[in-house]
Amino acid sequence: MQRRDFMALGAATLASGLTAATAADTVPEPRATHPEMLTQKPLAFDPKKLDGISEKMIVSHHDNNYAGAVKRSRAIEEKIAALNSSVNPFELGALKREQMVALNSMILHEYYFDALGTAGAMESKLKRMLELSFRTVGEWENEFKKTALSLGGGSGWVLLVYNARIKRLENVWSWDHMHGLWDSKIILALDMYEHSYQMDFGANAKGYIDAFFKNINWDVVNARIGAIA
Template identity: 45%
Template sequence: MTDFTRRSAVKAFGAGALAVATIDSAAAAAPQPATSPPAFTGNFQPKPLKFDPGKLDGLSERLIKSHWENNYQGSVKTLNAVRTRLSAALADKDAPPAIYGGLKREELHRTGSVVLHEIYFDGLGGNGQVAGSIKDALGAAFGSYATWEAEFRRTGMSLAGGSGWTILTFNQHTGTLSNHWAWDHMHGAAAGLPLLALDMYEHSFHMDYGTQAAKYIDAWFRNVDWEVVDQRYRRAIGASRA
């Protein structure tokens, strides 16, 4: 990542943190509803891992537990905190619009982080052998499964040394399968349903592989649970036909 993009990211995160801190000080004085509606309720709970983190091939238990406990659960906790603060911010008529905008940005960012991390972890625990309707669909969309995999890997490596996600998406509007590049948790194609997500933030591999991102991607592919991906794909197709 360049110095410019790093400075931009720090500035953006700083704005979100400032918004949260500012609303904290105003929350006590703002009128609070007896019960909060769902849009302002922070009751998300971490989703347990569906596999034994000590039995993955090439991804250590220490790495997976750190990723799940610190990065994923950190986003769950922050999302809950931000959503409860939005109600107080909305009631504070004197708050500058930028304050509310900072909270809404952080809400979007943390929502994306929670969703993508859950898709990432749910996609692990398999034997890496692709099968089912998703294999045929990828072959039809990309010419062959091998071509899809090569493009997915290339997209992942384009983020190595920086941050972001590589996401296999079914688009309900266009009816197509695509691999998308995402610089952060907020990049996603409109009408796109994520089927498989590869976390390319350094926290997802640096503990095991340092800067050797390609080896991490190799290990990740060996552990993909394609049955889960196939189930997501069939649900996406069904929803698009409804």
């Protein structure tokens, strides 16, 4: 039995109390896989023109680490879709964990790359929101950079997010693609995995963080803030 049949069967049985055999044909189709959505986005800037970040490193990061996350996401989705009803919960659980890691890695990398390329400047709405949330833009930047530095030599992300529950911006420490402040919109994402800086900076995480700030595309960041009501 294919997974979709298995899911349909379970949903029908729960909903109606009918036996599995009679319910199978009466329920709607479950969700399909969408491998066409799991495709790699190209870099939106000229990788030769970053300031202090080499073309070799950024292209390698994009074509190997990010592309790998996209491929893993697709492979895991296909694997889960092909499961049958005899799958053990721990086998499914392991795949679901890997699915979350791969999908989050793909998404976070897209926020990271999309906001690189040096353009524009911080606009008033973002400034105002940073001041309301952190007192000053400088205090936000200091906290963001120090949170990033705390991940140097480790693995994780620093995210500036707008959270709808607490209605303010917050810097989020995000480890292994897995941590997040739920109900948040990502405004800026900084990759602190070693693959994102070791080629150019070695162990100098601070040098990488400073270079990242020099290369921010503020037009993209402003647009993300602009989309928040």
